[in-house]
Amino acid sequence: MPLLRDLAGLARLRDFRRLLTVRVLSQASDGVFQAALATYVVFSPEKQASPAAVASAMAVLLLPYSFLGPFAGVFLDRWRRRQTLLYCNLLRAALACGTAALLAARAPDWLFYASALVVTGVNRFVLAGLSASLPRVVDGDRLVTANSVSPTAGTVAATTGAGAAFVVHLLLGGGAGSDAVVVLVSAALYLGAALATSRMAVGLLGPDPDRVLPHLGTALASTARGLAAGARHLVERRRAACGLAAMATMRFAYGALTVMVLMLCRYAWGPGGAALLGAAVAVSGAGFFLSALVTPWGAGRFGTAGWITVCAAAAAVLVPVPVLSFEPLPVLAAAFVLGAATQGAKIATDTIVQTTVDDEYRGRVFSLYDVLFNVAFVGAAAVASLVLPADGRSAGLVVGVALLHGAVSLAAARFPADPADR
Incomplete structure (x- = not known):
């Protein structure tokens, strides 16, 4: 081979x-x-x-x-x-x-x-x-x-x-x-x-x-100007911009539930909480691995935007019920589904950006993507810190995350056709 x-x-x-x-x-x-x-x-x-x-x-x-x-x-x-x-x-x-x-x-x-x-x-x-x-x-x-x-x-x-x-x-x-x-x-x-x-x-x-x-100061200033140019180019490529917005929203949801699981491990699940946190990391990683295997088929079957729709819908439907039990095994199952759905949507988003953004702007757009991806996660942690009780049991947060996934699914179904999409 x-x-x-x-x-x-x-x-x-x-x-x-x-x-x-x-x-x-x-x-x-x-x-x-x-x-x-x-x-x-x-x-x-x-x-x-x-x-x-x-x-x-x-x-x-x-x-x-x-x-x-x-x-x-x-x-x-x-x-x-x-x-x-x-x-x-x-x-x-x-x-x-x-x-x-x-x-x-x-x-x-x-x-x-x-x-x-x-x-x-x-x-x-x-x-x-x-x-x-x-x-x-x-x-x-x-x-x-x-x-x-x-x-x-x-x-x-x-x-x-x-x-x-x-x-x-x-x-x-x-x-x-x-x-x-x-x-x-x-x-x-x-x-x-x-x-x-x-x-x-x-x-x-x-x-x-x-x-x-070029001199260091010139190079740093040029990099900042290049990022601004990349942002302007991204606005012109609406399909890529919509993909990044969808991915940031799903990353925000992932971050909020991550903080919830950390609090459940610390306060609600007894002395074995650290081991359960390690298990949550492992099963979420297994979901990432599964998405790498399945996404090429899914994106080929439904299209990249269609696959984001499927992934977000799966997270909206399959994650809330087990998480609302606030018990270890159902939450671990939800972590697997959430990991697979979030990573599958990210792979599809990467592909949308790669195929709609001009080559000379691609590196700068991916730099912006990296910033947005991590800022969304940290922002979710900040919001969760205001919403969650100390023990992590918050039905309102779970429902809010489900609504965010549902909104992403509906929005991805209406992604614009981009004339620059090759």
Whole structure:
């Protein structure tokens, strides 16, 4: 099979294997660190976790990633990417050790969040650097396959890291000391990623030193103007704009229910709440995986907008009833459905953007998409913090999320035909 041949060919590329190792270790570290942040905020016995605290943690995790993303490339085109990956992972290892010390010393929350904010901000340079470096270690014929393998391996590594962090937290009995140990595990993995990076030649990942680049201030201003131009182009491509609005709404709904599940795990489901949170992450990830298998057929059968209609309708109909029980097994089943529906709609939205936005604007539009995607999630956490009671049981929030999914389903059925849609 051609795919198996391509995978076998990638496996023979030494530099690709090394870059993939850096990605896997880096994203596994991210999963461990983010799980440690979640358990500290939600499950620490000495803390009374609240929806507002969860919203703050999500802002720390996602907003730096979003707002730094469009500008990271300006620096990555100036710095040697191998050195960027090396020093950023070393910096994250040191910062993670500092974060562990803050946890163990029971430092003020603002200081802990500031440390975590820097760790997640540096993360954006690592992920962008990994993506920018891939064409330097893979030839053009295998690049599409490599672009499929690398992010998928990174996502699996992050999920596995988060799951392992929950297990370590449970084995150590919980508390700030356990969270500090988990953060130290992430520091060790960050250090491993740095060591894996050091095995590559300094100039391997580019950029070419003889490239003529504009001054930094000019480049940053140009990036900001480019994002504004991308937004104007998106307004002209109404089908793509409608797709992004639908996806942002579904992401908002996903974020609101995520905060609800966190509160249920903390207060309503007893001492096994941390294990149930890990199970919720796993089953939602299984839903993501199922959508990757089913969406090509669904989009081919119903069209991309039609598939968004189907996914949103499925979430509107199948999610509320089990969630309204507020019991673990029905909520886990709903998490699977919600994960599949949200990811299926996202894949369809990605395709709409790719096929309706002109090539010269596509990168800028996807940068805006990334910001919108994460801001919607954080915004949902903020709204949930105002609506949810401490134990997470809110029928009104569940009904509101169902209405949002229903509205997306109706709107997607009326997406405009875009003359630029190829």
